[in-house]
Amino acid sequence: MTTLRLLLCLLLIPVIEPLLVPAPARAHVFYVSVTRVKWNADEARLDVSVRIFTDDLEEAIIAEGGPRLRLWTDQAREDRDRHVADYLTSRVAFRVNGVDRDLAWAGMEDALDATACLVQITDVDRVETIEVENRILIDLFDTQANVMRFEIAGEKKYVNLGKRTVRGTVEFGS
Template identity: 25%
Template sequence: MKRLTILLLLIAAPLLTAAGIHKFYASVTKIEYVAPKKSLQVITQIFTDDLEKTLSERSQRKVHLGTKKETEADVELMKQYIVKKLALTVNNEPVVLKYIGHKFETDQVKLFYEVTNITNLKSVEIENTVLMGMFEDQQNIIHFKTSKNRRSLILERENPKGLLKFD
């Protein structure tokens, strides 16, 4: 039994240490079309430390998010960064993301946005370059939901845009 335990540890140790070498860089954006409200409800979820690092580099000052050191300027940087890096085009017309709020959960931040006055949804083009300037392996996962459809996209540096069409 002791030999089996040692053997398992010898096999598992390299795998466990290798897992810590490469970090997974991803954000998840959920977009839901709510027809009765004629709106797109957008929730973007990002690892807080990755966003802090990106905002600090872009602003050339230390940014603190989700701590007592967080300032209004830090929050404003975060809000504006998402608006610059997440672009939606609905039915071939660019739309504006309206900031609703944000909340921190463990090691991530969720940002809430809305797009209003959306009628007769036919297509949505999504460009998401969040964190792609900082992390080469960044993936931005998009989940789009309507009352009839669920679609997903994985956007990467080489392909930061996706088009979804609806009947």
């Protein structure tokens, strides 16, 4: 009897499934971006990759008056890189060894539900301190967490930024 009831219960799942609205249009509720900063000593360059959930990124660009980019679809806009680069450079700022530095856009990649945005800071032949400011998505989501991971000559450091703390400083080689 119990086996029969168990079978009935398990049958319930495929029976309910097709009745549902296909894929409820529910945005994910995990508001996190992860930024990786790695020093390439040979090229004297900081390689920065910023992973942002693609739907959040699109929403943020629209909120700033930009177009819907439809990233990673057949209808993706031609000028998508410029819009993403503009958003990113308006939200993230770096000060390396006490000097404000510009971010050079290096492209983006599809990373499942996220988009990995790649930027570079050139002419960095040593890294003592990095001061960062990260305002990614904080005006859209109260619980947005912006994790930053630094790897400089094998030394790894993390800072966890968000709405309450938008700036952080990391020191290396001390």
